Amino acid sequence: MHDDVILKISNVSKSFGPVRALRGVNFELRRGEVHALAGENGAGKSTLMNIIDGILQPDGGEILWEGEPVRISSPSAAQQLGIGLVHQEIALCPDISVAENMFMAVTNRSRRLLMDVGALKQKARAVLGQLCDIDPGAIVRDLPISHQQLVEIAKALTLDCKVLILDEPTAALTEREAQTLFGIMRRLSAQGISIIYISHRMVEIFDNCDRVSVFRDGQYITTAEISEITPSGVVNAMVGREIGTLYPPKQAAETRTDEVIFEVRDLTEKTRFKDVSFALRSGEILGIAGLIGSGRSEIVKGICRLEGDVSGTVLLDGEPLKLRHYGDSIAAGLVYLSEDRKGDGLFLERSIAENVSALDLGRVSTPSGLIETEREMELARSLGAKLNLKFGRLSDPVSSLSGGNQQKVAIAKMLSVNPRLIFLDEPTRGVDVGAKSEIHRILRELACEGVGTVVISSELPELIGLCDRVLVVREGCIAGEVAGDAMTEENIMRLASGLETAPQPTLNA
Amino acid sequence: MENSIELTAAAKQGANPVKKFLRMRETGLILIILALFVAMSFASPYFLTWVNMRAMVMAFAVEGIVVVGMTILLISGGIDLSVGSVTALAMVIAGSLFLAGVDPWLASLVAIAACTGIGAFMGFFVTRIGLHHFIVSLAVMVIARGACLLFTGGRPLGLFSLPPEFKFIGQGSIGPVPLVIIVFLVVVLCFDFMLRRSTAFRKVFYTGSNEKAAAYSGIRTKRVIFLTTTLCSTLCGIAGIIYMARFGSAQPTFGLGMELNVIAAAVIGGASLNGGSGTIFGAILGAALLSVVSSSLALLDVSVYWQDIIRGSILLTAVSIDHYLNKKRDAGGKA
Numbered sequence: 130m131h132d133d134v135i136l137k138i139s140n141v142s143k144s145f146g147p148v149r150a151l152r153g154v155n156f157e158l159r160r161g162e163v164h165a166l167a168g169e170n171g172a173g174k175s176t177l178m179n180i181i182d183g184i185l186q187p188d189g190g191e192i193l194w195e196g197e198p199v200r201i202s203s204p205s206a207a208q209q210l211g212i213g214l215v216h217q218e219i220a221l222c223p224d225i226s227v228a229e230n231m232f233m234a235v236t237n238r239s240r241r242l243l244m245d246v247g248a249l250k251q252k253a254r255a256v257l258g259q260l261c262d263i264d265p266g267a268i269v270r271d272l273p274i275s276h277q278q279l280v281e282i283a284k285a286l287t288l289d290c291k292v293l294i295l296d297e298p299t300a301a302l303t304e305r306e307a308q309t310l311f312g313i314m315r316r317l318s319a320q321g322i323s324i325i326y327i328s329h330r331m332v333e334i335f336d337n338c339d340r341v342s343v344f345r346d347g348q349y350i351t352t353a354e355i356s357e358i359t360p361s362g363v364v365n366a367m368v369g370r371e372i373g374t375l376y377p378p379k380q381a382a383e384t385r386t387d388e389v390i391f392e393v394r395d396l397t398e399k400t401r402f403k404d405v406s407f408a409l410r411s412g413e414i415l416g417i418a419g420l421i422g423s424g425r426s427e428i429v430k431g432i433c434r435l436e437g438d439v440s441g442t443v444l445l446d447g448e449p450l451k452l453r454h455y456g457d458s459i460a461a462g463l464v465y466l467s468e469d470r471k472g473d474g475l476f477l478e479r480s481i482a483e484n485v486s487a488l489d490l491g492r493v494s495t496p497s498g499l500i501e502t503e504r505e506m507e508l509a510r511s512l513g514a515k516l517n518l519k520f521g522r523l524s525d526p527v528s529s530l531s532g533g534n535q536q537k538v539a540i541a542k543m544l545s546v547n548p549r550l551i552f553l554d555e556p557t558r559g560v561d562v563g564a565k566s567e568i569h570r571i572l573r574e575l576a577c578e579g580v581g582t583v584v585i586s587s588e589l590p591e592l593i594g595l596c597d598r599v600l601v602v603r604e605g606c607i608a609g610e611v612a613g614d615a616m617t618e619e620n621i622m623r624l625a626s627g628l629e630t631a632p633q634p635t636l637n638a
Numbered sequence: 639m640e641n642s643i644e645l646t647a648a649a650k651q652g653a654n655p656v657k658k659f660l661r662m663r664e665t666g667l668i669l670i671i672l673a674l675f676v677a678m679s680f681a682s683p684y685f686l687t688w689v690n691m692r693a694m695v696m697a698f699a700v701e702g703i704v705v706v707g708m709t710i711l712l713i714s715g716g717i718d719l720s721v722g723s724v725t726a727l728a729m730v731i732a733g734s735l736f737l738a739g740v741d742p743w744l745a746s747l748v749a750i751a752a753c754t755g756i757g758a759f760m761g762f763f764v765t766r767i768g769l770h771h772f773i774v775s776l777a778v779m780v781i782a783r784g785a786c787l788l789f790t791g792g793r794p795l796g797l798f799s800l801p802p803e804f805k806f807i808g809q810g811s812i813g814p815v816p817l818v819i820i821v822f823l824v825v826v827l828c829f830d831f832m833l834r835r836s837t838a839f840r841k842v843f844y845t846g847s848n849e850k851a852a853a854y855s856g857i858r859t860k861r862v863i864f865l866t867t868t869l870c871s872t873l874c875g876i877a878g879i880i881y882m883a884r885f886g887s888a889q890p891t892f893g894l895g896m897e898l899n900v901i902a903a904a905v906i907g908g909a910s911l912n913g914g915s916g917t918i919f920g921a922i923l924g925a926a927l928l929s930v931v932s933s934s935l936a937l938l939d940v941s942v943y944w945q946d947i948i949r950g951s952i953l954l955t956a957v958s959i960d961h962y963l964n965k966k967r968d969a970g971g972k973a
Contacts, residue, residue: 490840
C-alpha cells in the first residue's frame with residue numbers, strides 16, 4: 130500500500146437540477162503517478178475535474194489534500210494548492226502573445242503597473258523549450274491548433290503545480306507532438322508531480338499511465354494498475370458490457386472490384402497541394418493519413434470547392450464534374466463533414482431538424498420555396514432512426530446533445546442529400562467509445578450500400594481498423610498508399626514523416 | 639393551415655402547445671402591453687379611445703416597415719445605422735425630383751431605387767471588401783445625411799402641390815382604417831410568413847447563426863448578407879416615400895435617431911446582435927411597446943425629456959432579462 134496520497138476524493142456527489150452527474154464517487158491520486166481517467170462522455174469525468182479545479186462545488190462528500198480536508202472554492206484556490214487544469218478546449222486569448230498568455234495568472238496577481246515583456250519572454254522560452262519550438266513572442270491566433278494546445282500545457286506548467294490535469298490533450302496533436310508530450314509527462318512524474326490524464330485512446334493510456342480509474346454514468350467503477358488490466362477490460366468497464374470487436378469487418382474479398390466510382394487527377398492549389406491524383410473503388414473505405422498541416426484536409430476541401438483556387442479534374446462515374454462552389458459539389462453528391470463540429474459543422478443553437486435539412490432545403494420544401502415542417506421533421510426522424518440518434522425532441526437545439534450524438538446529427542446532415550461520396554474529416558474526434566464504434570459501423574454500412582467513403586483521421590489505429598486502403602499525404606503531395614497487411618502505424622508514419630517513399634506508388638493505377 | 643402542421647408536429651413529439659406558447663417571448667411582450675393598456679385605461683380616459691389607438695399605431699406603422707428590414711438584417715448577422723438618413727434621403731430625392739417637374743410616382747420609384755443602390759453599395763463593402771456592417775453603415779449614415787442637406791440646402795421641401803391620389807398613400811383611409819396601417823400590416827404579415835416558412839429566409843437564419851457552418855452547408859453566405867443589407871435599405875426607401883405622402887413635405891433632418899428606435903424594437907422583440915435569432919412579430923411588438931409607452935407618458939403629462947431616458951431603460955431591462963433567461967436555459971440544457 131502506498132500511503133503517499135496527495136489527493137483523495139471520497140463519496141463526492143454533484144447534481145445539476147434533476148441530473149445526477151456524480152453519485153458518491155471516490156478517487157485517489159498518489160504523488161508522482163500518471164493516473165488515467167476513463168469513461169464515456171457524460172460519465173462524470175469532466176464534472177469531477179471541474180470540482181477538483183474549484184470551478185464547481187460538490188453537493189456532498191469530502192476532498193482531502195495531502196491528508197487534510199479542503200474546500201476548493203475557485204480555480205485560483207486550486208492554483209494556490211498547486212492544481213493545474215488544461216481544458217480540452219483551447220481557452221487562450223488569440224490576439225496576444227504566447228508569453229503573455231502563459232503568464233496571465235501571474236500578471237493578474239502582479240501589482241506592478243507595467244509588464245516586463247522581456248523577462249516574460251525569457252521565462253516563457255524556458256518553459257516552452259521543454260515542449261517544442263514555439264516563439265514566445267508569436268501571436269496565438271497565428272499558431273496552428275496543435276501548438277495552441279501545447280501553449281495551454283506550458284501555461285499550466287508555469288504554475289509550479291503538484292497536480293496537473295490534462296483533459297484529452299492529444300485530441301489536436303499529431304503523433305509526434307503527442308510523443309513529445311508523453312515524454313514531458315514522464316519527466317514531470319519523475320519530479321514528483323502527479324498527473325491526471327483523461328483520454329479516450331486506450332493505446333495512450335496503456336503506454337503512458339501507471340493506473341487507471343473508470344467511471345460510468347456518474348459512478349465510480351474501478352481503479353486498477355495498468356499492468357493488471359487489459360484495454361478490453363477497461364473498455365468493458367466503461368461501457369458496462371462487452372464490446373466484441375472494436376471495428377466492423379473490412380470489405381469482403383469477394384465484393385472487391387476494380388470499378389472506380391470516383392477519381393481525382395492532378396488536383397493542384399497554388400500554395401496548399403500539388404498534383405494530387407487518386408481513385409476510389411466501389412465499396413471500399415479509403416483513409417487519408419498525414420500530419421496536421423500536411424494538406425490532407427485542404428485536399429478534400431479543395432475537391433469540394435470549399436476553399437482555395439483549385440485546378441485539376443474530378444470525375445464521378447467517369448464523368449468530369451464542373452464544380453465552382455460547394456453548392457455545385459453538394460448537387461453532384463459530394464459532401465464534406467467538417468473536423469470542427471462546433472466551429473463550422475453544425476448550427477449549435479438551432480434545432481436538430483433544422484440542422485439535418487440545411488444542405489438542401491429543396492428536399493423539404495414546396496416547389497415555390499416554402500418549407501414544409503412535417504417533411505423536415507420526417508427527414509430528421511428517419512435519418513435519426515437510421516443512425517440510432519438519441520434525442521429528446523427534434524425541435525431541441527443541437528447543443529443539448531452529447532458529442533457523439535452531435536456528430537450523428539452532422540452525419541445525418543450529410544446523408545440528407547443522398548450523397549454519392551462522403552468525405553469525413555476526423556469523424557470520431559471528441560466522441561465516446563460507444564458512439565465511436567457505432568459511427569464506424571455506419572460508415573461500413575454506407576460503403577457497402579455503394580456510397581464512396583473517404584475518412585481523414587489523426588488516429589492511426591482508427592484508419593487501420595476502419596479503412597481498406599490508406600493514402601498518406603505529406604507536404605501537399607501523396608507520399609504513398611498502404612493496403613492490406615502493409616497497413617501498419619509504422620508504415621504510415623514513415624510515409625507521413627518522409628523517412629521513406631512508397632515502394633511502388635500506385636497513383637492512377 | 640400552417641399552424642395545424644406545426645401543432646401536429648409538436649404534438650407528435652409530446653410538446654404541449656400551451657406551454658410552448660407561454661414560453662414564447664412574444665407572449666411576454668403581449669402581456670406587458672396588455673398590462674399597460676389596463677393600467678392606462680384607468681389612469682387616463684383618453685387612452686382607450688379610437689383616436690388614441692389609431693395615433694399609437696400610426697406612430698410606429700411606417701417605422702415598422704424599417705423594423706422589418708432591420709430585423710432580417712440583424713438575423714443575418716448585420717446591422718444598419720444608416721436607416722434614418724436613408725429614409726430621409728428617399729424623401730429628399732423624390733421631393734426634389736417632383737419639384738423639378740417629374741411625375742411623383744416616377745420620382746418615388748427613382749428614390750426607392752436609389753436607396754436600393756445605397757444598400758447594395760453597403761453590401762459590397764461588407765461582403766467584398768470585408769468591412770464590418772457597423773463601420774460601413776456609420777459612414778453611409780453620415781454621407782446620406784450630408785446628401786440630404788446638400789440637395790435641400792438644409793431647408794424642408796414643401797410639397798403641397800402633390801396630387802391627391804399620391805397623398806392618399808399617406809393620408810387616405812379605407813373605411814375607418816388608414817391606408818398606412820394596411821400597408822404596414824401587409825408588409826409585416828408577408829415578411830413574417832416568409833421568414834418562418836421560406837427556404838430563402840431560412841438561409842438567412844443559418845448564415846447569422848454560424849456563417850462558417852452555413853458556408854459548409856453549401857449556402858452562399860456573402861450573397862445572403864448582400865441581399866439582407868440591400869433589402870433593409872429598400873424598405874427604408876419605401877418608408878421614406880410613405881412619410882413624404884403623409885407629411886406633404888420632405889425634411890432633410892427627418893429620422894434623426896431612428897436607427898436606435900428601430901434596433902431597440904428588434905432587440906426587445908428577440909433579435910440578437912450576434913445574429914441567428916429574431917422574429918418579425920416580436921420586433922413589431924417591441925415597436926408597439928415603445929409606442930405605447932411614449933403615448934402613455936404623453937397622456938400622463940410626463941416631460942418629453944424623460945421619454946428617452948425611459949425608452950433606454952426599457953431596452954436595457956428587456957435585454958438583461960433575455961440574457962438571464964438564455965443563460966438559465968443553456969445551463970439547463972447542458973446539465
